Amino acid sequence: MQADAVKGPSSSGRQTTDGRPRRWALAGTGRFGTWTGLLALSAGAAFLTSCAPAASPPRPLATVRSVAAPPPSVASSVYRLAPPAGPFSRAVYSLPVRRREVFITIDDGWYPSRRVLGLMRRRHLPLTAFLLERAMQEHPRYWKAFVVAGGNIQDHTVTHPVLTRLPYSQILAQVKGQAAAIRTLTGRRPLLLRPPYGAYDAAVLRASYAAGIPYVVLWTASVPPGPDGYRGERLGIATRDGKPLRPGEIILMHWDPGLYGALRYLLSVLHRDGLTVGNLPDHFTR
Numbered sequence: 001m002q003a004d005a006v007k008g009p010s011s012s013g014r015q016t017t018d019g020r021p022r023r024w025a026l027a028g029t030g031r032f033g034t035w036t037g038l039l040a041l042s043a044g045a046a047f048l049t050s051c052a053p054a055a056s057p058p059r060p061l062a063t064v065r066s067v068a069a070p071p072p073s074v075a076s077s078v079y080r081l082a083p084p085a086g087p088f089s090r091a092v093y094s095l096p097v098r099r100r101e102v103f104i105t106i107d108d109g110w111y112p113s114r115r116v117l118g119l120m121r122r123r124h125l126p127l128t129a130f131l132l133e134r135a136m137q138e139h140p141r142y143w144k145a146f147v148v149a150g151g152n153i154q155d156h157t158v159t160h161p162v163l164t165r166l167p168y169s170q171i172l173a174q175v176k177g178q179a180a181a182i183r184t185l186t187g188r189r190p191l192l193l194r195p196p197y198g199a200y201d202a203a204v205l206r207a208s209y210a211a212g213i214p215y216v217v218l219w220t221a222s223v224p225p226g227p228d229g230y231r232g233e234r235l236g237i238a239t240r241d242g243k244p245l246r247p248g249e250i251i252l253m254h255w256d257p258g259l260y261g262a263l264r265y266l267l268s269v270l271h272r273d274g275l276t277v278g279n280l281p282d283h284f285t286r
């Protein structure tokens, strides 16, 4: 167990977890070199292009481009997506932004880290945690501290199933169950759902909307963990098109051992590229 880990998962906990993409095509050199790669989701690939209600595959919402000078006020510097009319939630892969910012999202929650909390406080780092209900309930005090440190907690279901393989009633129960638990813990309803494995279809979008969560948030980039989580030597950043990170991208990570080091690595790359970390929920309207 990592030295700073609050507490490891229960013996049964890890069995339902994961959800990480299993296969990444990467190219690059060195731990701190520039890594680029292609997102090659094994479990999620089919689902990522199988979004009905539209017949065509889901696309990123907007062309992302940087702007030379930041606008004068915060209010005018943030695009907020308009909520969908229903009955389907809106799938989002990246965001239109005016500033050179990206968004860090961290899934599951089995290995909370005190060092990550310290990093958030020191760097004013607004992280988004997509938590499983089971993982969240193992460390409720930690997650309250996470919110106080500037983090926000969003819905990743109760037990991490492949939602597209469930009947509608069970999809709804998975999404609603964790939404209720988040509200009980934090006092706030979640605004965003990340379906495990990125697997969604029309039924998932409909259940999410019915559960009061108007956005289903996927990703365009990740810091993929290896077989030993983030503890291995080779860290890299994988982007969907193999190019360096661009403003508006949503980055996937996991609450795995070594997350602190992986975040430090990611922040060093962002700093080098002149990118900052934005607060994801600020870009959505309920």
Ligand SMILES: [Zn+2]
Binding pocket: 017, 018, 019, 020, 107, 108, 156, 160, 196, 197
């Ligand atoms: Zn997951």
